[in-house]
Amino acid sequence: MLKRLFALAGLALAALFAPATWAQLKVEITSGVTDPIPIAVVPFASTAAALPADIAEVVQHDLEGSGRFRAMPRAQMSVKPSRAADVALADWRANGYDYVVVGRVSVTTSGEYAIEFDLLNALNGEQLVASQRFTGQPSAVRDAAHRVSDVIYEKILGVRGAFATRIAYVSVEGAPPAQHFQLFIADADGENWHVVLDSRQPVMSPAWSPDGQWLAYVSFENKISSVYIQQVRTGERRQVSARAGINGAPSFSPDGRTLALTLGGSGGNPDIYLLDLATQQLTRVTDDPAIDTEAVWAPDGRSLYFTSDRAGGPQIYRIGIGPGERPKRITFGSSYCARPRISPDGTQLAMVMLDQGNYRIAVQDLASGTVRVLSRGKLDEAPSFAPNGAMLIYAGAENGHTVLQRISVDGLTSQRLTAAQAAVREPVWAPFSH
Amino acid sequence: MRRFFPLALLATALVLAGCHAKPPVQSSSGNSAVPANGAGASSAGANGASANAGAGAAGEDAAGPQEGVLARRIIYFDFDSSEIHPEGAEIIAGHAKYLTAHSAMRVRLEGHTDERGSREYNIGLGERRAQAVRRAMLLQGVSDAQIATVSYGAERPAVAGSDEAAWSKNRRVEIVYLK
Numbered sequence: 001m002l003k004r005l006f007a008l009a010g011l012a013l014a015a016l017f018a019p020a021t022w023a024q025l026k027v028e029i030t031s032g033v034t035d036p037i038p039i040a041v042v043p044f045a046s047t048a049a050a051l052p053a054d055i056a057e058v059v060q061h062d063l064e065g066s067g068r069f070r071a072m073p074r075a076q077m078s079v080k081p082s083r084a085a086d087v088a089l090a091d092w093r094a095n096g097y098d099y100v101v102v103g104r105v106s107v108t109t110s111g112e113y114a115i116e117f118d119l120l121n122a123l124n125g126e127q128l129v130a131s132q133r134f135t136g137q138p139s140a141v142r143d144a145a146h147r148v149s150d151v152i153y154e155k156i157l158g159v160r161g162a163f164a165t166r167i168a169y170v171s172v173e174g175a176p177p178a179q180h181f182q183l184f185i186a187d188a189d190g191e192n193w194h195v196v197l198d199s200r201q202p203v204m205s206p207a208w209s210p211d212g213q214w215l216a217y218v219s220f221e222n223k224i225s226s227v228y229i230q231q232v233r234t235g236e237r238r239q240v241s242a243r244a245g246i247n248g249a250p251s252f253s254p255d256g257r258t259l260a261l262t263l264g265g266s267g268g269n270p271d272i273y274l275l276d277l278a279t280q281q282l283t284r285v286t287d288d289p290a291i292d293t294e295a296v297w298a299p300d301g302r303s304l305y306f307t308s309d310r311a312g313g314p315q316i317y318r319i320g321i322g323p324g325e326r327p328k329r330i331t332f333g334s335s336y337c338a339r340p341r342i343s344p345d346g347t348q349l350a351m352v353m354l355d356q357g358n359y360r361i362a363v364q365d366l367a368s369g370t371v372r373v374l375s376r377g378k379l380d381e382a383p384s385f386a387p388n389g390a391m392l393i394y395a396g397a398e399n400g401h402t403v404l405q406r407i408s409v410d411g412l413t414s415q416r417l418t419a420a421q422a423a424v425r426e427p428v429w430a431p432f433s434h
Numbered sequence: 435m436r437r438f439f440p441l442a443l444l445a446t447a448l449v450l451a452g453c454h455a456k457p458p459v460q461s462s463s464g465n466s467a468v469p470a471n472g473a474g475a476s477s478a479g480a481n482g483a484s485a486n487a488g489a490g491a492a493g494e495d496a497a498g499p500q501e502g503v504l505a506r507r508i509i510y511f512d513f514d515s516s517e518i519h520p521e522g523a524e525i526i527a528g529h530a531k532y533l534t535a536h537s538a539m540r541v542r543l544e545g546h547t548d549e550r551g552s553r554e555y556n557i558g559l560g561e562r563r564a565q566a567v568r569r570a571m572l573l574q575g576v577s578d579a580q581i582a583t584v585s586y587g588a589e590r591p592a593v594a595g596s597d598e599a600a601w602s603k604n605r606r607v608e609i610v611y612l613k
Contacts, residue, residue: 175594176590176591176592176593176594177590177591177592179590194482195482196482196483197482197483197484197485198482198483198484198485199484199485200485201485202586202589202590203485204553204554204587204589205553205554219485220584220586220589221485223542223584224584225557225584225585230483235482235483237483245561245583246557246558246561246585248554248557249554249557262554262557262558264558264561264585266583267565268561268562268564268565268568268583270557270558270561291555291558291559291562293554293555293557293558294552294554294555307552307554307555309555309558313514314551314552314555336551338551338552338555339552339553339554339555352551352552354551359550359551378596379549379550379596381551381552381553382552382553397596400595400596426553
């Protein structure tokens with residue numbers, strides 16, 4: 001009896017807190033550009049006794065992790081200036097570094113940290129950033145460091161960085177049929193994670209609200225599928241759909257007022273509907289005996305892209321919002337095209353595509369129709385664009401373990417995000433919050 | 435998880451008490467709950483949600499008739515298909531006969547797919563399989579009120595693995611008798 005109790009206790013304790021740490025993500029670079037930009041990120045001077053994070057280290061990690069920069073090792077820095085005026089650019093240039101970042105941290109009278117930095121081009125002497133300042137509570141220091149990375153990335157590469165962003169993902173621990181499901185939120189580098197939902201029944205299809213304050217998701221906790229929206233900061237949640245049959249694939253409209261979702265009804269025919277979150281009014285969008293599902297909004301809010309097998313296999317269609325609109329097929333290059341996601345500028349379609357017997361992530365240029373297969377896995381799924389449109393995050397199987405992958409839309413850089421013990425999947429990149 | 439929780443506390447309390455004593459569970463549980471929460475999902479407690487229904491699934495699976503063909507509860511399918519094979523039809527016919535004779539009994543048909551492709555599309559495919567079994571039962575006289583369907587898509591595989599051996603066991607409809 002006692003033995004059995006201990007066995008049960010072990011199970012229960014494992015369920016209580018082991019998976020949370022097991023599901024923490026570790027980021028590794030899997031490919032970078034062949035000629036990364038050399039940059040020196042000098043440790044920031046600080047008047048504070050102890051900083052919650054080493055800002056230069058976070059910045060260096062972000063930039064190197066992007067696969068587009070090569071950072072100078074600290075051990076090789078013979079001087080550590082903290083102001084642009086004190087930087088002898090010729091010396092850094094002679095050592096082979098094109099850019100130099102210096103900065104300083106102080107504590108304000110209200111107890112906040114003030115982070116200030118300069119970015120210098122060692123090749124031409126230009127000061128690209130002069131004393132840009134971020135202030136915040138100690139808990140926001142890491143986020144401020146990521147914002148420094150975002151600015152540096154943009155000044156040098158011309159594209160806003162997406163380091164100060166978050167992702168949501170689903171973690172699954174244990175062997176079938178007794179699995180443990182958790183919905184997580186973490187910073188884009190895997191840090192600062194927390195559990196949003198913990199369940200013995202499947203959790204799937206997380207989707208961010210456009211302001212990054214809410215997550216919509218599907219939960220089977222009541223033995224039927226239900227759609228919930230949950231406020232990230234408070235944990236407050238609302239069940240917004242638990243109708244007969246399928247309740248799935250939620251997607252917030254760009255103005256945050258409407259949820260597109262899939263409803264199957266008792267007859268089991270999935271179609272796409274719009275749910276007005278304020279009035280609960282439901283509007284039917286598609287009406288076809290085929291499977292119509294996983295709708296996503298175009299950034300202008302005037303149309304939806306969705307998967308349908310009305311032509312036999314699954315393909316992606318677009319339909320305008322409004323009475324009398326008819327769906328138009330968008331994909332033709334493969335027998336299986338599903339799970340559409342649209343880039344923030346509305347020009348690119350990311351999807352899961354069957355490519356020579358493998359399920360891979362592909363990007364289609366919506367104007368020209370040109371398709372590029374980006375991923376190299378066998379069972380890749382669930383692409384999601386970074387808010388800067390330059391990266392995609394998706395899930396894929398590797399040696400029987402499901403991990404997250406990030407790849408730049410130009411295909412040049414990629415990273416792998418792994419969790420020690422849990423399978424992680426369905427990553428969704430949050431919108432910019434600053 | 436909730437079902438196991440008091441046992442966890444009891445067992446932890448026994449550990450703390452040195453295994454021999456019979457400590458009062460109520461008071462000990464208060465103490466052991468602190469490290470459990472503190473070491474564990476601290477941030478989850480602040481703004482997470484817990485949805486721990488479903489620990490009773492085993493009880494449901496064991497419910498219902500077990501004689502002959504009725505012990506067989508799983509109908510398997512081909513890839514991307516909701517066509518019922520003769521073997522599946524035999525199982526469905528057995529349950530349909532039982533259900534028409536026992537109108538108070540109810541079943542839930544749980545549709546599943548293998549892991550390949552898009553998850554939400556797979557929810558649609560799993561539902562299509564569950565509906566195929568539902569229609570076959572309705573044709574054999576089972577009342578609509580006796581049947582519920584749910585699709586889990588690829589979310590609840592029967593077995594782990596990424597090969598045809600695993601996939602073929604995961605493409606299925608399970609007949610679950612409800613109490």
